[in-house]
Amino acid sequence: MEEIQEEFLEQEEEESILSKNLISSRYNAPFRSTRMHIQRSNVCSRAYFVVVMVFFHVYILNVIALLLYVHYNNGPGDLVSADGDASAPVRDSRSRLPQPAPPSAGKLHDEEDYSQSFSLHRIEGIRVGHIQQVSIVPERTHEMKTLSLKPLLFEIPGFLSEEECRVVVQLAQLKGLMNSQPLTPSQGQESNQPLLSFSTEEVFSLLDLNQDGFLQKQEILSHSRSRDGTWLSPDSLRQILTGLEACLTGMLTLGDFRQVYDVSHQPQQQRSGKLHTHFKQRSRHTWLYQGPGSHHVLQTLRKRVMGLTRLPSSLVELSEPLQVNRYEPRDFSSSHYDSSSSLPETTCAHTRLAGNTSALTEVSCRYLTVLFYLSSAEDGGETTFPVADNRTYDEQALIQDGVDLTDTQQTCGKGNLRIKPTTGTALLWYNHLSDGRGWMGELDEYSLHGDCPVRRGVKWVASSWVNVDPDHQQQARYQRLVAQRHQTKSGMEDQYYPLSHSDLHLDL
Ligand SMILES: O=C(O)CCC(=O)C(=O)O
């Protein structure tokens, strides 16, 4: 107390001196410096206090904003909350199904629905090497390791049992496999199955549906799917369409066509256009239906995909059937995208029934890929992601010392990431980025991948693709249409046959 009193007295003394100084200071220069000093220190301490308080408040606001961000991005039932802490994703994913907007929804309503009803789950990668525990199968957990962030890619060892792998291979063999057709010729490689080779004239003739010697836009667009046994790549297609648009007549003659098509087939180094025009593939494949009535292992696989991805059953069930591929020695596929960029002239193959697609070309729209290794080759057959986690994506960087990194026949060892096939392991990667509003955005260019040639043994894989239309309204229309048809059908019969891909893949 005494100390405080003393201090108080000292302060009073100082203040009285100060007030005296203030009176005389106007005329007395020597005192000015003392006065100024005392005044400044007062002002400074007040300013300092204000600054500290402002920083303190900004800090608190930042912390609150961060907490809100984390809360709303993860959601309460995230697949994995932290290392080692897993929820029950299968149950959760079913209870959080987004419902398509009602048929009468107006524009404003649709926009509201966008955020409320449509949201695609995206697993967090955290960092490369991060391991999360996931529970997809009752009474056991799996470790899911982040292999890359660009693309967002995970590996889950032991996702399928050896027995389950064996069953899927047997079902594929029973169904029968067909050659997976490449887009362009192999360069003189010995092969089990010959690769198709078309001359420019043959391609022109194939495109010229009415054989009038001219290529109209309609003819070009009605061909050309990007994958699964087609022969005109999206890049060639784009090149041809650009050529057509530059033509005043709106049609291409064989001469015009030669100019644009041949340019798109020059070696990559010689042109500034895009890469991956030379998609090459050698393998055999089949499709396995996974809906009601199919083998229980196939249905289980689909449920696990739902559990793992936490995507609504309505999306997964309406997606493509399971594709099973068999790679013998020397079989491979060069780097490619499983999905496609959305362009004005393209439409998603899976939702085409729901839109006016007469003037559009169909492309595969696959939000993500779940790849199951059903058997491991004795040697070779790695899956490669040549640009995974590159700092930037630059197509020119895919050419190193004159070799094209997308050519997995030649350069498999040079890509950034190679994954050895192991029976029962699953890979999951996102082919698209998020649109920032919870829906599917642009094609992720880093998701470029291919298969190294099998050197010894046989590799079997199965691919499960979840189809999503980047136009969420189109996706909603499609789901409504399927639901309506389902209702009509179930009035007549008990069984439900989904519309989606039964006529897309006639070989089912
Ligand atoms: O077989 C692999 O490793 C990958 C298969 C693949 O990329 C595909 O079928 O699209």
Ligand SMILES: [Fe+2]
């Ligand atoms: Fe692929």
